[in-house]
Each structure stands twice: as structure tokens, then as C-alpha cells.
Amino acid sequence: MTPTRGYHHGDLRRALLDTAVEAIGESGPAALSLRDLARRAGVSHAAPAHHFGDKAGLLTALAVQGFDLLAETLRQAGDDLLAAGVAYVDFAVRHRAHFEVMFRPELYRAQDPEVRAASERAGGVLRDRVAGLPARDGGAGDPGRDALAAWSIVHGFATLWLAGALPPRVGDDPREAARNVIRRLVE
Numbered sequence: 001m002t003p004t005r006g007y008h009h010g011d012l013r014r015a016l017l018d019t020a021v022e023a024i025g026e027s028g029p030a031a032l033s034l035r036d037l038a039r040r041a042g043v044s045h046a047a048p049a050h051h052f053g054d055k056a057g058l059l060t061a062l063a064v065q066g067f068d069l070l071a072e073t074l075r076q077a078g079d080d081l082l083a084a085g086v087a088y089v090d091f092a093v094r095h096r097a098h099f100e101v102m103f104r105p106e107l108y109r110a111q112d113p114e115v116r117a118a119s120e121r122a123g124g125v126l127r128d129r130v131a132g133l134p135a136r137d138g139g140a141g142d143p144g145r146d147a148l149a150a151w152s153i154v155h156g157f158a159t160l161w162l163a164g165a166l167p168p169r170v171g172d173d174p175r176e177a178a179r180n181v182i183r184r185l186v187e
Contacts, residue, residue: 013051016041020062024097029107059101059108060115066098067118074125084129085154085182086175092158093174126151153185
């Protein structure tokens with residue numbers, strides 16, 4: 001079998017998700033259609049609907065996959081908040097299609113229990129890293145507020161990087177540029 005002859009065995013659901021990642025990488029999530037996805041994967045036009053129901057179902061599965069990948073990426077970064085922040089930005093750059101779907105809840109079923117659980121797993125890892133920050137001004141910190149601040153900084157940086165909206169002086173290495181910005185949070 002050659003790659004151009006299409007999909008014929010194995011894990012079709014995973015193959016469709018992988019193909020969706022490629023298509024979103026080319027055209028963005030709004031342009032994705034199940035018919036085009038089937039064509040790209042070399043399967044019948046009914047195959048994606050069989051596995052996901054509709055486009056929202058496909059993007060829901062992609063969001064779950066993305067949140068789980070993000071949680072694992074953050075865990076692998078270790079306990080250091082700076083390393084976790086850099087890992088978050090690196091995730092956004094390396095898994096752009098997932099990132100673009102995960103934070104556009106109007107595209108998928110955001111209240112789906114699997115999405116909520118996967119999102120909570122990723123958020124929990126970030127909150128755990130923030131909990132290691134020293135209290136400011138001698139008082140007790142507010143873990144919820146601190147986690148929101150940390151997420152806002154790393155997510156904002158990642159979004160600006162992907163949009164090409166940062167000034168040229170930040171350089172062309174997203175990890176190093178992020179490290180320089182996030183360091184201000186933890187110092």
C-alpha cells in the first residue's frame with residue numbers, strides 16, 4: 001500500500017485525528033470539513049461521521065487530545081514554574097492545531113465531560129507549579145489568582161508568538177524568548 005492510496009487498517013479514529021491536525025495546520029479549524037477530512041484520509045465520506053458524529057464531535061476529540069498532551073508536556077517540565085511556562089509556549093508552537101482548537105470552545109462541545117476532565121488535568125498541573133511560588137510581600141498568596149496570572153502570561157505570550165505579533169527583538173527561538181518574559185513572573 002502506498003500512502004496516496006488511503007487508509008486501510010489500524011486505528012481509523014487516530015488516523016482521522018492526525019489528518020485533522022494536518023488540515024487545521026494548513027487552513028485553520030474553521031475551514032475543516034468532514035468531507036475534506038475523509039478525502040485526505042482516503043476513506044469514505046461517512047467514516048468521520050461514524051467516529052465523531054459531526055465536526056463539533058471531531059473538534060471535541062481533538063480538544064481532549066490537546067489538553068491531555070498539554071498536561072503531559074507540563075508534567076515533563078518538572079516542578080519549576082519557569083520550565084512549565086516555557087513548556088506551555090513550546091506546546092503551543094509544536095501543537096498549533098490543537099492549541100487553536102482547545103481555546104476556541106465555540107468550535108466544540110466545551111461541556112463534554114472528557115473535555116472538562118482533560119482541561120482540569122492540564123490546569124491542575126499548572127496550578128501545582130504556581131503553588132511553589134513564594135508568597136509576595138510576606139503574606140499568603142492566592143493560588144487561584146496566581147495560577148490565573150501565570151496562565152495569562154504564558155498563554156498570552158504563546159498567542160502573540162503564533163500570530164507573529166511580537167517585536168523582532170524577541171528573537172526567533174520561542175523557548176528562549178518565552179524564558180526571558182516568564183522569568184519576570186518568577187523573580
